Amino acid sequence: MTGVVEVRTGARLHFGLFATTPPGRPFGGIGLMIDRPGFVLQAWRTRREDRVFASPELAGRITEFVAGVRTDLQRPWVGQSVEDPAAPVAFRIVKTIPSHRGFGSGTQLAYAVAAAMERVLDVRPVMGGCDLGRGKRSAVGTLGFGDGGFITDRGFEHRTSLETRWNRRDVPTDWRFVIVDPLGPGGPAGAAESTGFQALPPMSRCATEALFEFLAEQILPGLDQSDFARFAGGIADFNRLVGEHFAPIQGGVYGHPLIRNLAESLNETKWPYLAQSSWGPAAVAPCESEGSANELIAFLNRHVSQDEAKMFVAKPMNHGATVRRFRRKPAT
Template identity: 30%
Template sequence: MQGESGRKFASVGLVIDNFDVILIVDKSSNFEIYDSLISSDTKVYIEQLVFTFCAYHDIKTSISIRVVQIPPRHSGFGSGTQLALAIGKAISEIYKVKCSVRKIAEILGRGKRSGIGIAGFNYGGFLIDAGKNNEKTDPPPLIARAEFPKEWPLLLILKKDVTGLHGEKEKFALQHLICDSSVSVDQVCRKVFLGVLPAILERDFESFSAGLNFIQDYMGELFYKSQGRSKFLSPEINNLLGWLKKNFLVSIGQSSWGPTGFAFFKDEVSLAKALTAANKKLVINETLELRVVKAKNSGFSQNWNQ
């Protein structure tokens, strides 16, 4: 949505396994970050999160943070939101501060456009938010959630050493989106609520695939000029997903601004056949990394050593 209805930036998303942010956070005499897994930019971002959250609640920054796992940043995994919420939640527990996940997001500046990362952190599963209210600063509210079929595997296609639009470049692109599609926003909303969502609830992969492909075609046209006149940020991912769509029953797309692409399959057998054929046809570029994951239908978890 682009604001005509009083809302904009409505989002659809799915939480997946094996791409979580995992942290070990504890009290410490000094503020410390054990950063062997992260870039200098991510270290600076963590520092900003801690100082902002602690300053808001007027508590000390005497904590240590060890990053055990973090998804690639600016690649469509919502790692910035995951990281912010995980740090805010951990500090809240350590210092016995009552603070909801949505409040943590507000304090740390998350959810300015999409509410999927916040809802995903809380609940997991397949999620739809209502978009941003033009008159409010609150994160978009969650309006639908469904348990996603675990039997539908998801092939992730990552592009090495490439990031999607973020920061000021993303803001500029969003302000200058031009869509020449004949498809209306109303049609996309109808496809989400009367196509994709019922198909998930009824375990109807064919209808799900058709609905999500319809939405991705629209999003590809919307992002077309911002992505170098392409429906996908990465030409290599575009080629592989196009080949999969042409030869197999799949539902394809790009996560946010990419570059990560994805393809849903009806079952593990179909996925295995597709990967075997793709390797034989040499359509998997050497710059790509493939990962097979499944839906995660639960939110964050925490363990405390007393």
């Protein structure tokens, strides 16, 4: 197929896991998709060999994901291609999600590559059969890539089927999410992340039950009834309890000292809801409207300098990543 395929993703916010045990089983968790930051990935057929136009770090990850997709294309249940599965493909990163900040960049990039190859090689379906090494602890980002919205992954708690393990809801479109991303090193990933989990004691059954209670009594009813305070309060409570479990290895309920200080400051304002996303360091403050979010940004600008953190407003993303084809020759 000729032309350029372009995939646009959102970013994943993850508010915490339901458990850290038993080993080898999914821990689940809750999170939602926002419209920024996001990847814009372009792909097209090339003549000789795969080419990647991206930073060295992203180029290495894309190459890894391409190899995973090609391996799965050999499996009989993935689907048949009218093109050669080994046909060379070129990739270009136009926009990116910063790595190891709490935005789920690895999962979004992995499935962006898979979706692009699906179109470029004319395979149906790639994503349905691919194992790209994502979602082993929580599938929030994987499901968010496909459908957007607020995702619940019940993890090892599910009893009957995959349908009961996962649940998706729209997020009210008027709500906004103020992101505070402290500058400096990112959160743990790879081997460091695995070491962190190994150092943690098992989350207590009592804590897991409390997390499911926050979900059932505050977060989901808040979404269903567009009750912002109920939803945001539930997210903050859920995230705080998870943070208490991770505090011994991340330095506190929130991993970055700037976020810990900010949480105390916001408790005295009309924006008392703050949650760290995944390992951080980024945190999110839900807001009921665009106006409220802009007020919060103005407040933050008086207390946090540009040398300390990046701050911006994101919208909820209630749809999956978009894939389009442009019938034009790529400029390389």
